[in-house]
Amino acid sequence: MLRLRSCVLSHLLSSPTTSPILSLHRLLSASAAAAPAVSLNPSSFAVEEYLVATCGLTRAQALKASAKLSHLKSPANPDAVLAFLAGLGLSGADVAALVAKDPRFLCAGVERTLAPVVAGLTGLGLSPCDISRLVSLAPNEFRHRSVVSKLDYLLPLFGSFGNLLRPLKHGTSIIGSDLERVVKPNVKLVAECGLGACDIAKLFIRDPWMLSAKPGRLLAMVACAEGIGVPRGSGMFRQALHAVACLSSAEKIAAKVEQLKKALRWSDADVGIAVCKWPTVLWWSTDVLQHKSEFLISKVGLEPAHIAHRPVMLGLSLEGRLKPRYYVMRFLQENGLLNHGRDYYNMVVASDKVFVNKFICPHKQAAPHLAQDYAAACKGEVPTRFRFT
Template identity: 70%
Template sequence: MLRLQKCILTQLLPSTSASTSPLHRLISAAAPAASPGPSFAVEDYLVSTCGLTRAQALKVSTKLSHLKSPANPDAVRSFLAGLGLSTADVAALVAKDPKFLCASVERTLAPVAVGLAGLGLSRPEIARLVSLAGEFFRGRSVASRLAYFLFLFGSYEDLLRVLKHSPNLLGCDLDRVIKPNVAFLRECGLGACDIVRLCNRVPWLLGNNPERVRAIVACAEGLGVPRGSGMFGQALQAVAFLSQEKITAKVEHLKKMFRWSDAEVGVAVSKAPAVLLKAKESLQRRSEFLISEVGLEPAYIAFRPAMLMYSLEGRIRPRYYVVKFLKENGLLDHDRDYYNTIVISEKVFMEKFICPHKKSAPHLAEDYAAACRGEMPARFISS
């Protein structure tokens, strides 16, 4: 096994001379530790050799007080350098996980690197994983967990995006936590792409207690969003960050702000669950503009709550004034539904409402751009 490890590590790590290569330093780390040095001080070592600030070193040195020699930390640093981690990377890693310096290169770190290389990860990819995973890289089962996640997420980059926010996934029990949660979400109608998208927004979800995940699903269904619907993933995202008390309070705020009945607020939340994550002040401004200025009926908004997800300053208000200007100047050939003017892309909006009027309203594009920046052109106000 050791011969196989050396073979794979030789391919992973850059070759120099036989005595100075990172591989040589990795394997030599298995040698007996040097005799304790009479002047070895952990805090000074962390500052002078590992690159930590004095404050960082003071904070983490207590976790390394048992070290009497730099032999093992030096071997770990050689291992990290061989993977390509910079001095700054090593300093950040040690500050986050000082016990990494106590890991055995031969028994733990090298076998993990061999396992990851066997999955097809390159040296830079392993280095990125070390920086993200920290203490979880020291677990001997990290390669088997990573193999499962690579299969689930489909690519290393997609997996990294989740691990950046939830590296503890690499420490979760696959059979008792991760796999049951994935199986349950699939039972709820979520496909692999849906689960990946959900994990990007709620990275801790898969590593949560399965009972908690079931409670989140039940809460999402309580919003009137059935399993398997297109909005179910969005509903899970919304309720994952809110307690039942906060959800109830937000629903009550929505009813008051938009003058909705119980039925109307139920429709709105089921069609756009993410509205629950919007700040109260932000929704209040939308309510005042859409109802008081635009003149939309509360029921109209309730059945089209997606409009509340767009920027008031950068989209809702500027487009309203463009359409208002065109109508009042007789430049629209027929009435347009306001909701449709909001949800279309910027490119389509320009093609339908700006470009056709370059001659009749030469300043329209300029005024629209100003409105999107938060400025209100005089032509829009006086129109």
């Protein structure tokens, strides 16, 4: 009988229908028609064998999962769950991964829990494909009917189902957090810091743990962000929260500040200005920042304080932007095609399209090879015409 059931379920998993209930009915009908006289002996149900033969788990996975299913005395409910999953469109491999991840999913009630959850999520606008992805990523949460009310709140918060999936793919169970005691207070706190809906979504997509953190911990992160000189309501406050989250403690932040002072030749005041304007400077590699700073100081001729007031330059690619545009600036200056007072900063922060239109295209006749040389420089080459003494 186990082999028969395995064959029937395997067929369902390899050829899923669009209706979980229809799949379930087909399973029961096929089983009854094929073996009407067989009576299962509950005491003979071998969970481990079922997980291997019917669910597709490896022997090692089945041994581990069976410990959580020792109370099962019959395959009736697992059969119903597998048929339901097939109806959602999950493949055999998907089901095996889900059961290995959350063996207790096989104990969920189809009519009592799973079907109402699917109906509720459909009512929120999720497609069958969305629902199947959700159950694969968060099976434990999916087998609780409260997941519907949680997604009803989280979907508008994240802006789209795709945005909500991004942290789930990395194993962050944001939909497993208590909505009233954790999630909503955290959202309220960051909103009180001046973050709008778009910034809130970006913050929690990038740092989803903040959404499920204890409110006291998030409050400490807010205080830390203010402590580095970025006030609430600042347009940089989201980036400041992310920066302090990456460093995780006041001690690490203080150590980072000292590294920046040494590597970039900055004073305390310079660091304060740079962090307030671009908090991301705190979590960038000090070595990478130093290489860029050395180029900007020794080659371009900028003062450390000048860089501190325009720290976003440090976030630009050294080889792909800072150097090639410096070469173009020097070439134009050396050939009398550019005023020596032209601000290098404005040249490097311009989009590629704007830069080309403003500094390359107007000189096609006077410097016909400029576009070609600039393209080569962006690839790491230094054309002969860009070699200055």
